[in-house]
Amino acid sequence: MSEQQPIARLRGVSKHYGATRALSDVSLDIMPGTIVGVLGPNGSGKTTLMGHLPGLLLPTSGTVETFGQPAAKLDDAALGRIGYVSQEPRLMDWLSVGETVAFVRSGRPRWDEALCARLLADFELDPGKRVSALSPGLRQRLAIILAVAPRPELLLLDEPAASLDPVARNDFLRLLMELIQDGGRTILISSHILADVEKVVDTVLVINGGQVHCHQPLDDLRESYHRVDLEAVGADLPDPLPLPGLLTVTGDRRRAMAVCGHVPRRDVEDAARALGIEAKVRGLAFEEIYRLIATADGRKV
């Protein structure tokens, strides 16, 4: 069986804005059909990273390839296979919603008219209304429609739900699920709402300070971070605790809670058993894992 080619490949990509380093030596492959959650604190480089894939941003050094072509020189056909929703969508304020849809449709050969009409109705967008009169949430909904209606193979969503109310966010997640079920589509979604990300992604990419801290399947990530509740039986707990991949410990000499990372669950369980004390090993919530990767645990995974 031939090895699957990545849909996007970054090699040693750095991006500087003057003295600010937005990306630093980033190398990664985005495989087709994956749903990647791009996570990181504000200013970590998520938007910059996503802007490189369609060639909107060009790297200061390194190479970016999308669909096997240099991103800076993507041809019209390749660009037609990409959908992009930016954090603050740049829409044409002088046009109405209907005209904006017609405008974008004219440049997209694979436009799904039925999907567009359904989404306009679902998102309660009046085609006669001027774009300048839309609230930030409605602008975001329109941007999502414009990115999704051409049925792109690579969909880049940069904080698409940031301005949406809870009902609209729910609608958006449903739409996203529908797109995922279509199959074969690669989606990169950045968001600070981890509960939403957790529902849809199969791969997590954590970026901080312009560096990729973690890029691995969500399930693997869950399997490699553990919480261990320890209770001394007889003698006090040893100090330091001889647990593999120990990241943090809280508690006292009789009772403690440890967090281990980057190790299989079985290794942690074996080590706890060897201590001869009562230990319960459990998985960590996704939010806790993210916090560890993005902040305290600075190691690259």
Added chain:
Amino acid sequence: MSALALDRAFLLPRPGRLLPVMACGIFVPLAVLVLSLAKAPSLATALFTTLMMVAQVATALTTAHKEILAASPSFFHAGLRRGLLQAQLGWAFGEAALVAVFIALAGFGAGPAVVATAFGAALAVHALLALATLRLTWSYQLPFWILYLFFALPSLTRAGYAGKLDAVLGTPAPWLVGGVLLLWLLGRNLVRPHLHRRLCGTMVLGLDDVFKPGRIQEYRRRGEQHRHSGQGPRVRRRAIGALLGRADVAQQAGRTVAVRMWQVLTLAAAVNISTRRRVLVLIAVGMVFFMAYLGYYDGRKDTQGMVHWFAGLAYQAALYPIYGLAVVLLSAPAGGISRRNAFRAELATLGLLALASLGISVLITVGFHGMAAVLPPVTWHGREFVFTAPRLHCLWLPPLLVPFAWITVALRPKPLCTTANVVLGPAFVLSHWLMNSVPYQRSVPLFVGISILLFAVAFVVRRRWWEQADLAI
């Protein structure tokens, strides 16, 4: 918001505004004053120019105060409005005193009555402009409109020499009373909370913001947010629909460069054609009126020096398609088209806009010659006016200015940038003057050479930009 804590900060416009205020408000009147005094000292000219400076200072200062009032935290700042009023009064009386001293000592032989008139007039001008700045949403335009008053300067100077203004300048009471009344009105507006409530949270633009496309666009967007959201008159809707239709046809034929070109032209139409029917009617009626007026003005029998000059200015209307070019050229989303094809589409758009400009020039020429055929000579105040059409160069001059717009885009590649609009007007006036005052054998090759050179430079810079620049995301 240091301005909230320091009362002395109320006394100056914010630093970023000082330069444009100095350039537009002080240096221009000062230059006029110095030149006119050097040529022929006139009390009316001196007073007029100093009052123009007072007007500009009042606008700049009050814009800063308006910004402070519009900032949300200032609503809870005790004693703010009183502090602002004190600053306004300090400036008004300070300026009035300076104007009075200048008029008294400048050697015009002005008596106490004239000095008092100058004092009262300065108070009135300051208060009036401060009030206008506080009340008008478009107050950032005031410094430009004030400059148009300089057109009255020659008549005022003539009237001054003829002694027609002696009675006006020698009667200080109305000026002083008017000044005090206007100041009282300003104080009333400033101290009462109504104005503060209205301004709080609004966006206030200043003179320098005219050169900041992002701020202007945000201002327009906010202004339109609560307005009726219709798409304006039928002509606008039809133009947009027709251009998008062409983009659709091009897309079906797989011509992506043409798609992009029609898309950019759609935006140009959307930006250029007003959504208000009355604006379009006003432009059309105004155009016909000015063509007739300028045609007659050019045909004065007793003045040969400027024949063909004024009527030619009407051809600035042919720049209309190009005005929106820079605004939209970098505003159309770049998705769906390669960088190379986007550059090609930009070139194609420029070509089509040059043709559109030429088309409007032809229409204006037809209009002028039609008017010349039917409008009879007119005698007014003993002078005969014969309607005269402009010279030939006006026909092709506007399309040749496309590179002037393009070079501004190349040098300042910002979405929604209006710099080209600022450049195009003076570029037309200067080139029209060149064609009018220098024989065609020399002026045409020179201008065409400049145009080609600018085009070549813009071509290189823009191509490199499309190859190497980050596109807005």
